[in-house]
Amino acid sequence: MSKPIANSIRIGRPIRRKDRPGWMIKVVIRPPRGRPKTVCVYGPTVSAAEARANELMRWYAQFETIEAAEEAKRYTLAKAAQTYIDGRSLAAKTKAGYDWLLREHGPVGPLLQRNLAEMTTEDINDWVRTMCRDGHSLSMQRRTVKLVFAILRAAQLDGLTPNIRLDRINIPVQGEVIMRYWLPEEAQQFLAAVDALPEAVAFLMMIGMGLRVGEMRGLTWRDVDLKRGLIHVRQQITDVRGVPTLATPKSKRSRRTLPIPTEFSARLARHLAEVTHAQGKVRPTDYVVSTRKGTAYSRERLARLLTKVAQAEGLPEIHVHGMRHTYAALMRHHGTDIATLSRLMGHSDLRVTETYYGHMYDEDLRRANAPMGRLIRWDPDDDS
Numbered sequence: 001m002s003k004p005i006a007n008s009i010r011i012g013r014p015i016r017r018k019d020r021p022g023w024m025i026k027v028v029i030r031p032p033r034g035r036p037k038t039v040c041v042y043g044p045t046v047s048a049a050e051a052r053a054n055e056l057m058r059w060y061a062q063f064e065t066i067e068a069a070e071e072a073k074r075y076t077l078a079k080a081a082q083t084y085i086d087g088r089s090l091a092a093k094t095k096a097g098y099d100w101l102l103r104e105h106g107p108v109g110p111l112l113q114r115n116l117a118e119m120t121t122e123d124i125n126d127w128v129r130t131m132c133r134d135g136h137s138l139s140m141q142r143r144t145v146k147l148v149f150a151i152l153r154a155a156q157l158d159g160l161t162p163n164i165r166l167d168r169i170n171i172p173v174q175g176e177v178i179m180r181y182w183l184p185e186e187a188q189q190f191l192a193a194v195d196a197l198p199e200a201v202a203f204l205m206m207i208g209m210g211l212r213v214g215e216m217r218g219l220t221w222r223d224v225d226l227k228r229g230l231i232h233v234r235q236q237i238t239d240v241r242g243v244p245t246l247a248t249p250k251s252k253r254s255r256r257t258l259p260i261p262t263e264f265s266a267r268l269a270r271h272l273a274e275v276t277h278a279q280g281k282v283r284p285t286d287y288v289v290s291t292r293k294g295t296a297y298s299r300e301r302l303a304r305l306l307t308k309v310a311q312a313e314g315l316p317e318i319h320v321h322g323m324r325h326t327y328a329a330l331m332r333h334h335g336t337d338i339a340t341l342s343r344l345m346g347h348s349d350l351r352v353t354e355t356y357y358g359h360m361y362d363e364d365l366r367r368a369n370a371p372m373g374r375l376i377r378w379d380p381d382d383d384s
Contacts (some may be wrong), residue, residue: 007031007066009057023049029060037066045130059117072160076120077114077148078102078153087154093247096240098147107131107144116155120163124148125170132172141172155327180318181325182207184333193313199305201271202289202297203323209258210327210345213320214238217296218246222284226269229260234344237296244296251348258344325356332360 012026022044030036041056043049064068081102085095102108110121111127149169155161182190182300188206194200205216214236223232233256237244249255260268268288274284278292287296290347303320310317318326324345338361342353 007063007069009382011050011053011057016048017042025049027056027065031065034065068324069182073115073117075116075155075160076113077108077116077151081108081112081151081161084151084154087326090245092240092245093238101144101147107136107140108148111148116152116160116164118163119161119255121165121168124152124164125168128170129170138172145169145171179325180316180322181329182315182318182322184330186315187326188331189313190309190315193309194305197305199289199297201268202302203306204264204267204318205289206323207326207330208261208264210324210331212218212236212250212254212324212346213299213302215249215254215285215346216249216289217244217299219288220285221272221282221288224266224268224288225258226260226272229262229265231258231260232256233258239299244298249345249346253343253348254346256343256346328357329360332357 002376008030009030009088010030012028014025015025016022017024021040023046024040024042027039027041028036029039039056041052045256058074060069063072064368081098085098090098102112104112112381114123128141128145131144148165149171152161152164152169153166156164157164158379167323181279191200191204191207194203201217205211206213209231209234210218217234217237218235219231219233223234224230225232232251233254234351236249237245238247241246271288272282286294289297291297299320304321306320307317309315328341328345331344336344338353338357339350341357342350345353347353355369
């Protein structure tokens with residue numbers, strides 16, 4: 001396949017300006033088809049004017065037409081981002097997340113109106129350093145930089161980022177993850193403190209059964225089989241632009257059936273009786289945990305209550321998702337193997353469980369390997 005013919009450029013001789021001090025150079029751009037275009041560049045000295053002429057020549061020489069080169073000069077990161085998003089089939093939550101990152105006053109705001117043709121690798125890395133100084137979390141930095149990286153990579157395929165080397169962009173490095181969770185006695189103390197509150201069952205589902213926050217919020221009474229002692233995780237509630245939205249579980253393995261411990265069945269039955277007494281009737285589609293109006297609890301409401309009770313009880317403060325980590329720690333304390341834990345938690349793959357909770361099983365590795373010292377009795381001083 002032959003290479004497309006690009007614009008040809010001719011740079012004239014420097015001419016001293018008559019109207020003011022300085023120099024002028026005429027640059028003639030001849031496309032493969034169509035009329036040529038003449039552009040005048042100026043500079044206070046001959047070398048400055050020549051540098052601008054050479055820069056103009058390098059830019060126009062990359063394109064097949066003058067129109068393509070001039071359109072690329074007007075192509076901003078905001079336009080590239082819109083093209084990137086429009087060209088992909090994204091879930092509603094993913095698209096809302098991208099829109100939030102790409103809003104005018106968001107993390108990517110300082111780059112949005114920058115021209116891709118003039119943007120350099122150092123410009124991107126300066127922006128990354130600014131995000132770090134502004135106090136954004138590491139996960140936010142990585143998510144944002146990876147999105148910008150993907151947008152630039154798509155634009156690069158169209159030849160719109162001549163001055164950006166993607167392999168030189170500094171993506172923030174993920175350090176050691178600090179996982180905060182409660183010990184068995186701390187979890188028991190918390191559940192006892194909230195037992196009389198309407199949100200108690202919500203916390204019980206997360207600490208005692210490992211449900212994600214969204215899975216707990218989306219749980220309806222048709223998903224709870226008290227006779228057989230089973231809970232079916234079929235949906236979740238996620239916030240799309242601040243609006244609670246029903247969605248499918250996070251992965252195929254997240255759609256799962258969990259056995260309910262006998263003690264939890266009794267607590268759920270008591271909760272059902274309390275809700276029935278308060279509302280008069282409970283429909284299968286009603287949420288298991290909800291406000292008086294029947295709407296799902298917000299993540300923020302649960303987080304505020306969690307912090308308030310933890311402080312009052314003198315417990316270590318953890319994030320709402322930390323209750324799911326607490327479940328994993330409690331199951332490990334009970335002796336549950338990592339493959340079973342992965343199924344119970346609904347991870348998409350065993351590797352996800354190993355990444356987050358593999359360190360909890362280090363002692364098992366040492367204990368499993370200990371008998372080898374007795375099985376292979378090798379004495380380095382024995383010459384026989």
